[in-house]
Amino acid sequence: MVNDTTRLLGLDGLVVEGVEVDADGVPVVDLSTGCEQARCCPGCGRRAAQIKQWATTRPRDLPVAGRTMRLRWRKRRWYCPTAACPRKSFTEQVAQVPARSRLTMRLRQAAGAAVADGGRTIVQSARDHGVSWPVVAQAFTAHASRVLPDEPEPVAVLGIDEVRRGEPHWAWDEKAGSWTKTADRWHVGFCDLSAGQGLLAQVEGRTTAAVTGWLAARSPAWREQITAVAIDMCTVFKAAIRQMLPHALLVVDHFHVVQLANRAVTEVRRRVTLTARGRRGRGSDPEWRMRNRLTRSATRMSGKHVDRLTDTLEALPTRIGAPILATWNAKEDLLDLLATARTQPDREHVHRLLRRFYTRCAATDLPELHRLATTIETWWPQISAFLATGITNAGSEGTNRVIKTVARDAYGFRNPENQRLRTRTATTRRHRGHLNPA
Template structure:
């Protein structure tokens, strides 16, 4: 069975897009792919941007010890917002004895609490703070504390690409740690511990401004294509004919693909045969309404445009790839 997790390697500096993709999500598969590129290629890698994953961190340290490891700031912000949400949910249950719902002001402010104050108008920001202070003290005050700690962390990240002095970074970082330590909230203490663990990589982001937005964008396109192909009942996405009976579908799945390249016996061989045209590919797992588990291979080719993926012949070909491989991989 094909592993549902894949690791993609994306060029973030020279616009080459997806450099490679390997099956699995372990440090060893990352090390093996990098080692296969050769020492001369590896010596040219100066920075590596990742999310906050210890697997990738260990792999890069082993295969590219000279490279500067950078943590993408999006995942740091996501972690801070998650801490604020956890504080709000826990305190709502403790004070109200149930989950938040309409009519509970802290629940109604849940989305605004995760927005950056720098992007909020005063007409939104000031009433939010007033509403939190108007809540019972054991509920509103801790939520406001968590929100302030999150904003202090965002102030640290906002220094990226500004070439700040180290004293400015230290001052803002201390302010964040001080909020977390004085709060007495376990969620903020855990957040501070995570930031301390990853601080060298976060500091590298502040100093370089490098992110893994390219790899995140590639993953998003893959998932979008897979969603568009889900539910296709015929080989032609423009054909509205009803789905064939199970026996006919099974027979169609065993029929060789009638494309430019001859049919291959494995998915790995198929991807190699299309290597010149592929930009990205990934497997997604889904469960149908009747409980059947299916695995979908989403493929992106160089000639496809962001819009109208199924409007031309190559777009139709993409949908046919996704559908036929879905049938072949049914357990």
């Protein structure tokens, strides 16, 4: 009964009776039912004996050897032998082609896997497989729930980060007479920074409750084995971790500290240009031309360029050059301090560098620097933990890049649940073995 063509096609329960090529050059595969189970009533399970009628269905399938083909399955409709059975009659079905399905299961699965594991968009997978958008969306959800673990594996270092989901919405507030934000949509992501599981989950909203809620839903044993948590300087996350993971070491990595210091440099530059020149910066202002060099690390520039930068600032009128130079120096002090990470610095050395930074900030009357010093002071325990461990939230940041790419490719998501599922399948592809060359 089983012939070579049947084996080649590999649709369990269906037998190839013959293949002919139609006028368009497309192979047409004639199929018959080769499965005893198909003769049994799905209602009562009894084997039918009396045929009601014959029917032909044309389920669509994956290409064979790169060629699209047409399936033509001639099947029977049976009378149920049980008089009391509500089914009365039924058509034959096999696992790959359920009743009323116009697609084989494997075509459906391939369309879903192309999105979840292959990184395709729903639209592209629909085009590739010749099916509709809703079919792929549904197949994707089914595939994702099959391949994504319900519970994350143990994590030693957890990363928490926020990512904006779409643009904030603004509305005119009549009473206040100003524009207010009506929707500021954020997702908070939990990332495995130690074992490479990728994104573990995302929750909606940037609140302490959102973070504690997800952590509370994990088992105490899972929470217990977390030794460190990397966050950005966000009090909401800090409060949540203190509450749910009091044993874990809280770490703030250099990335956000550097960002903060650079922002202070830019703010001071803009402010002094505005007050001294009475306008915004432009190409004829030396401080505007060096705006990018000011936020680059001096250790990454040649000595000649650093000299030229300080010379230019000193040559500027004092009320422009001096504040910028002071802020730039404070920023460089902070970078020197952060550079001690992963070098096993001794406490004395670190404290000397920290004191130099604080002294520099205190010696000026620049509010931007005072604010920066206050922030560093507030977060010093966590920054110090970064210097000691070298743990960074770079894994979360990398994940955020993937999240944004997925959102951009999809032209945004209307349904946040879909977005979270798509994001999770995309960010766990490596861990699930889909990006490995072998």
